[in-house]
Amino acid sequence: QQQVKQSPQSLIVQKGGISIINCAYENTAFDYFPWYQQFPGKGPALLIAIRPDVSEKKEGRFTISFNKSAKQFSLHIMDSQPGDSATYFCAASMEDGTSYGKLTFGQGTILTVHP
């Protein structure tokens, strides 16, 4: 049962463009939503994360938009660069006292930024 659905599967963007990746979740108990970036041959690394008490979080060129009522969140990469070419995973977890840390991942999006 896939509780976090991610789209698109792959994305090609020109340098300087905006990359947008979307995720939808089912479990309303999720309260922590991170995005991970993974380069070939490496482990995933945390890029940015959001809690449901805010609708948007920005860190440099990366922004998470969160819509609690629609159970959706998205990653926006502004001014996309070739160095941003990687696989991106959204994830969700419940950070209460008993269930913390168990990340449910989306299927992943392969982003290619052409120079």
Added chain:
Amino acid sequence: NAGVTQTPKFQVLKTGQSMTLQCAQDMNHEYMSWYRQDPGMGLRLIHYSVGAGITDQGEVPNGYNVSRSTTEDFPLRLLSAAPSQTSVYFCASRTTIGTSSSYEQYFGPGTRLTVT
């Protein structure tokens, strides 16, 4: 700080063989976990541990065994390898205290396992 380390990087097994994937972290993290990554399926949780002597099952635990005798180490054992266990395996760790800024999980570089 080496962070999270995993050995081996690559492994080929024959069906029915057993092996142990090693994972160690030097950040004094209480929480450690194992994920497997398969194309089109993201990462799925196999087993996790909230501290030495405490382990529990994740989403896909069948065919895998874990133990946690120290804070630093969390090995994953394949009891009798099957082709369906061909995957990339990642170990991760995080702290269990603090605010949401401490929820970050640190992943190792992965072990690519092929079972023939």
